Amino acid sequence: MAKYVLKRLLLLIPVLIGVTFFVFTILAVAPYDPVTVILGDGATEEAIEGMREELGLNDPLLVRYVNYIWDLLHGDFGKSYKTRLPVADQILRRFPNTILLATCSMVIAIVLGIPLGILSAKKQYSLLDNVATVGGLVSVSMPNFWLGLLLVILFALKLRWLPSQGMGEDPVAILKSLILPSITLGTGIMASIMRMTRSSVLETMRQDYIGTARAKGISEGRVTVRHMLKNALIPIITISALQFGNLLGGSMLTETVFSWPGVGRYMLDAIKTKDTPAIMGSVILMSVSFSIMNLLADILYAFVDPRIKSQYRSARRKKSFKGEGAAS
């Protein structure tokens, strides 16, 4: 297992090289000059040339990429073209806020999505199932920024229960300011998880072993949780991990609507101002988050499905048998 994890972590290296090279090249060949964006309309020719030199933009693309990777290997993500502040500091400063928002959104999505999915499956074609199906469809189709604004108008402007934007300073204020963006983000994901749970549970409940469990006189609750849900969990874990990985990369729209100081907003601002180092830093964070969440999903499979765990074990055993054979 440890070897598998290590192998997967090592695989991150080519992934990151590929992603960084791809994004770096696209940004470099895009038909814009970052210096024009930074200095604006009134800049003199000397200022533009001076800035190009300062940013190393006169070097060939490959040289710039190699320099960038070399700096990256030394922990230097570069400085933002726009603010001249170190990108790594700015991302690390915002990342905990994004983790907080992503975690709360996932908790809402999982806590509501899985039970609703199970209930929908167990009461297929009932009123509850139909309402949940249509509700899920609406939630997935609803644009985040629209739902967010609607919630703000109702809960912040009209009812004055919650703050409309920003992130509070003390724990209670932070908690209050988390509610609306978490619901906004969590709603769409909840619908996906619910639909996935429903279809997965439906498939599992038709298996023979469920009938056997019931025939043995096991209580319905135990059949549902131990036999049905556990076997239906694999696709749910996959979708949850992918969604969480996505959220960790930052949710641009929601973070912008709620003025949440997270990585998503940082990336959006960077894209708007063609701030290459800031875009690269955000993309790297996004790729690493996504890959690690994928890996965690793979590891979790082993815990919920003994067959997968045994595959890891048998691979190890086979290797040790081979080793013994060679020794004898």
Next chain:
Amino acid sequence: MKRYLAFLLAALMLLSALAGCGEKKDPNGPSGSQGDGQPGGTAYKDTLCWAQASDVTSMDPHVGKETAAVTVTCNMFSTLMIVLGDEDPKPLLAESYQQLSDKDWEFTIRKGVKFHDGSEMTIEDVKWSLDRAINSNYVSYIVNFIDNVEITGEDTIVIHCKEPYAPILNNLSMPFSAIVPKAYIEEKGEEYFQLNPIGSGPYKLVEWNPGESVKLEAFEDYFGDKAQTKNLVMKVIPEAAQRVIALETGEVDIAYNIEANNLAQVQGNPDLVTLDEPSMTCYNYFFNLKKTDSPLADIRVRQAICHAVDSDLIIDTILNGTGIPATSMIAPSVAGYAESPKYEYDLDKAKSLMAEAGYADGFSLVMVVNDSQQRVEICQVIQQMLKEINIDVDIHSYEQATYINALNEGEHDMGFSAWITSTGDADYTYMPCYHSTQWGKPGNRSFFANEKADELIMAGRRESDIEKRKEIYKELNQVIYENCTQLFVCHPTNSYAMSKQVEGFILNNDGYNRLNYVLCRQ
């Protein structure tokens, strides 16, 4: 199934209706901070909160030149001169000034001015700061008229200009020419200064949470008019609608960058007030005069276009009335503004001019614009208007840098421009936009070359008597009008919204509002 769908839609409509239904505003708002009582019985907040769309790009006044940065830093740093509201430049860090010759100006510096770390500002700081600004890639264009700065006494400097330069006082009141502490920066380093800046302004920096907020506190030893409110907080709220909501809920007291479509919401709230001032920006279209084989090379065609466009209609519809029609690049609030003749909206005249030029059946042209939704919409309206005189407009919308490049290279027949006279002096616009040496990148995107215009531009730059300058610029406007270099649309309005409890807010046309006079009743 249909029933359930109807049920769900009804629930959604209920949520929307609840969100839309009115409720009386809570006068105490969630952010009602504790204030210190003021004499006279009125209690004021000790913290004033304002919202703006973007964060500070840099706290260094010689780097952060974007309006979003300067709205904060102009409260922390001081300049030799200052412009407040519609006033003329007046001394701030300078105690007095005098013009020694055409090119030389002497400034006597105020004594006893302290930086936020308690150290006293010296004449060395002033020279060093101006030199630093001249060498800055970001802001040099504001001070590059200076040849050198010479210290001539314990508290006097002489600024030697490269050539006679009348707008010097306006340029020295720009926050980009702020005086910074030499010893502090040399000791702590540039990077440290960027995050921990100190100036000699009415407020000092307490905390900067990039992307989130900036907190400032009144500087007790400020040499000028003391800050009325103890603490200032700037919150970054990128969404325009959210800025208005935050104002309505009382989370902020002032909201900058109010968009035209949110104005009605503010105006409908009896607890809020809006402040509008025509900005120093001009929306206009450069006709490309470099393309000699284009129908636009015929002045009658250009005049026909100007007569065919109804600017009032554009202002009333797309800008929701937030703007005034433009007759030249210079807004009325800019120093050196002079009247200019105007091509009135007259479709019949436009049609007859087209026929006279031999283009009664029309032709097609390329209009270049950036990807701003509002600007593209303006282009679309003009596209429809020009159809009336059989001109088929092909709109090319690019992202900002590509768009600027297209204009510089002369790809356009008509190129949209939103030029800002940043210094508040007409020379800042006339020189780059009309002088024959300034084609392309510097600003002359009509590729206009006219000896008379060149002479007048240089004369305006050299003339320090404002009335005489206005006469020169009036003549220059006539030359521009006669050559019909551009289609002038409007000067859009800068809109701010604030709580009615706010007092003493002075709106600057450049958007760099000094907040040391502002109070907010509890």
